[in-house]
Amino acid sequence: MLHLGPQVAEAFATDPDPLAVLAEELGPGPFSLVCLFVSPVGDFSELVTAASARFGEAQVMACTTAGEIGRAGYVEERVVAVGFPAETFSTAAVMIRELSSRDAQAFGDRLVRERLTLSEQAPDRPNAFAFLLVDGLSLKEDILAAALSPALGGMPMFGGSAGDGVDFARTRVALNAEVAQDAAVLALVRTALPIRVFSINHLLPTEERMVVTEADPTARIVKAINAEPAAREYARIVGKDPDQLDTFTFAAHPVVVRIGGEHHVRAIQRVTDAGELQFFSAIDEGMVLTVAHKQDIVSHLEEELSALAREEAPLSILGCDCLLRRMEAEQAQAVRGLSDTLSRHKVSGFSTYGEQFGPLHVNQTMTGVAFYPPEEAV
Structure with missing residues (x-):
């Protein structure tokens, strides 16, 4: 069966109509969730507003980046889109606003309700994960991850902090055309596909x-x-x-x-x-x-991603990779090797100002989720 796993598309952020390129590459859908990782050189607000209209009933979550991970590995000045087909994925997504002034713990009750409702709506999709995008300049990732994790009821969470290249001036997240700073977007995803949430550092x-x-x-x-x-x-x-x-x-x-x-x-x-x-x-x-x-960053990544493929190769991997790993690769002249490894293992995503894994906010790490072929026909 075709199009079971996430579909990935890529366009130049400065293209006159990057969304047209992305939509054509993603295919007709329909999608349950579309994630957009947008270079800071692009028009973030215009893109996410248009995407929300273009992808119909799909949840559209997005963030600015410190670099993108596309088909060729590390890329820049791109928009990378990951579409989760409604045929195999169910999603609930929420925005958490005003991180600097609100009690993140108080959000737990709503999160429990969202999680239970999604479970009832998708009983035939037993595998689940939570994906978090958070303002990378909020200084609230630690508190947020620690507060959200208990409300997830064992659902594994990973994510990344939105970036602004190497300028550290303005980071943004978005959900369904609503653009915000000092905010986070959390997607709860259920699927019939086998998955594995992971964290890697060398x-x-x-x-x-x-x-x-x-x-x-x-x-x-x-x-x-x-x-x-x-x-x-x-x-x-x-x-x-x-x-x-x-x-x-x-x-x-x-x-x-x-x-x-x-x-x-x-x-x-x-x-x-x-x-x-x-x-x-x-x-x-x-x-x-x-x-x-x-450790050697290229050989270590190859070893870790190969371990994810030991029993069966993933259909694709969604990854949040720390900007510091990219900078280390640049300094060591290892960008080509790292990019080749990411490309070969079908990793897409973005470079972050920090990563989340369970209740923790970490750095110099790659967090992500690997998607595998179904054990039987979906």
Whole structure:
């Protein structure tokens, strides 16, 4: 049977009519859900408004990106569309507004109702996942993921933080023509196809540790490490000049924290004018940071994606890949190798300002879901 799995399309974001290209490549549908990952060079508002009209009853969720993942792997200045056929997918999608001022926990009751209603409407589609797109400049991803996860009743959640290239100025999400900042969009998806939600990072903890001794958790700023100015002490530990710290340094010398028996990345975004370190994810006083060692990013990704295909190759994979992984690949001249691997394993998606996996907001990671052929005719 054709068109069981998600359909993928790609167009230049600056094309006079990118939606026409996307719609033709996706095919006639109908679709239950259409995801749009839009380069910041495109007209985001115009595109999502037109897409909502074009795709009829489909839920249309979208975000701006820090780069796209298309047929050839890493691409830029594109719109990547992923359409989930109504024949094999059922979807409920909601927007969560005003992240900075609302109690995310209060959203849990509505989420439980949405989840139960979807389950009743699609009893023949037993496999489910939740897909989250969140404003990557909101600084609320940690709180949001932790609040949403308990209401999902065991439904695995993954997602990514909307980006703005490398400018970090303006990120947006959208649902059905409603464009918002300081917001998130959550899709609950049920399908008869076998699926596997996953998280990948290529970092291994070393014995080198440091303690956050002064911080502003609300702003994700570390002021002191080991009772010394944060940037200077970090530079000393990783053997770098404190005046030369930049995004590439942070990608090359990441730090991780131990949570629930596993290590998760806490990526550094920048050095402030005061010599402090601002992070991409949650940070607090007393937190122990461990310097991580990087495995080869290309061979590690090949190994992990091959593991997803060990018993049967996926029809496709939807992935949220951290911008820092792309930057590391650029620095190591490994973009071609990484892109070839993504393309060969049929990964589509976008580069993020952060990733969500279950109740956690993480960095320098790829999260995603793999879709497999049905065990029997759908």
